[in-house]
Amino acid sequence: KKKIPIPDFKELKRQGKKIRMVTAYDYPTAVIIEKTDIEMILVGDSLGMVVLGYDGTVPVTVEDIIHHAKPVVKGAPNTHIVADMPFMSYQVSIEDAIRNAGRLIKESGADSVKLEGGLDYAPTVKAIVKAGIPVMGHIGLTPQTAGSLGGFKVQGKDAKAAQDLIDSAIALEDAGAFAIVLECIPAPLAKIISQKLIIPTIGIGAGVYCDGQVLVTQDMLGLFDRFVPKFVKQYAQIGQLELEAFNKYAEEVALGVFPDDAHSFSMKEEVIKQLEY
Ligand code: KIV
Numbered sequence: 500k501k502k503i504p505i506p507d508f509k510e511l512k513r514q515g516k517k518i519r520m521v522t523a524y525d526y527p528t529a530v531i532i533e534k535t536d537i538e539m540i541l542v543g544d545s546l547g548m549v550v551l552g553y554d555g556t557v558p559v560t561v562e563d564i565i566h567h568a569k570p571v572v573k574g575a576p577n578t579h580i581v582a583d584m585p586f587m588s589y590q591v592s593i594e595d596a597i598r599n600a601g602r603l604i605k606e607s608g609a610d611s612v613k614l615e616g617g618l619d620y621a622p623t624v625k626a627i628v629k630a631g632i633p634v635m636g637h638i639g640l641t642p643q644t645a646g647s648l649g650g651f652k653v654q655g656k657d658a659k660a661a662q663d664l665i666d667s668a669i670a671l672e673d674a675g676a677f678a679i680v681l682e683c684i685p686a687p688l689a690k691i692i693s694q695k696l697i698i699p700t701i702g703i704g705a706g707v708y709c710d711g712q713v714l715v716t717q718d719m720l721g722l723f724d725r726f727v728p729k730f731v732k733q734y735a736q737i738g739q740l741e742l743e744a745f746n747k748y749a750e751e752v753a754l755g756v757f758p759d760d761a762h763s764f765s766m767k768e769e770v771i772k773q774l775e776y
Pocket residue numbers: 522541542543544545546583680682703713715
């Protein structure tokens with residue numbers, strides 16, 4: 500496996516090759532993804548919900564992302580790794596945004612950063628790119644500001660909102676973003692945006708016409724059951740397997756069936772005979 504250089508993402512799109520991305524928040528998951536053809540790993544702030552147990556992504560910190568990106572970088576050295584910029588790590592000022600993007604890259608070893616926001620954040624994207632850090636955009640449903648959007652729901656349904664998203668996508672491309680996540684928007688709108696841009700679109704709940712797709716690993720593996728959005732396909736039920744395994748272990752320990760001889764260490768009879776007790 501070879502890490503995809505930034506300029507090649509455009510090339511993959513040009514060739515009509517789909518780009519695949521999933522999230523990872525730990526070493527063992529990264530090691531497994533590294534063995535696949537999946538081109539990119541996102542260390543996203545969905546971390547807050549699916550791993551840290553928060554109600555949303557807002558409390559996630561730069562330190563949290565660095566802490567979880569480090570083992571992912573170690574486990575998947577030949578996969579492109581994107582580190583999410585947490586809420587309030589890029590909103591206050593452009594200087595702050597550059598500094599925090601720099602920290603994410605320097606301290607974790609990730610290859611690029613991703614931030615939520617459209618037209619208003621194009622100058623921020625431009626400044627981070629100018630500082631030498633590749634940036635992935637993220638528009639549509641932006642979980643950090645889901646409250647203002649009226650919750651976790653489909654974005655860009657009316658003409659005005661759809662046009663805003665088209666304009667935002669173009670502004671982010673012009674600002675130098677190397678790819679853009681389109682989250683939870685109608686498939687026909689994602690198709691228009693994907694056709695308009697030179698850089699690849701990475702969809703989640705945005706239909707099949709995007710240049711790539713991303714899913715949250717815990718969602719697709721059945722490891723997060725607080726809710727399952729319509730756009731999530733569960734490719735496995737790992738959570739159910741874990742539940743069965745823990746239950747079996749608990750039962751076997753209670754019954755004295757585990758550990759058996761195969762999982763215990765023996766001692767020579769003659770050694771035992773020498774002991775005084
Ligand atoms: O944090 C995350 O998992 C994300 C994806 C939903 C794109 O931003």
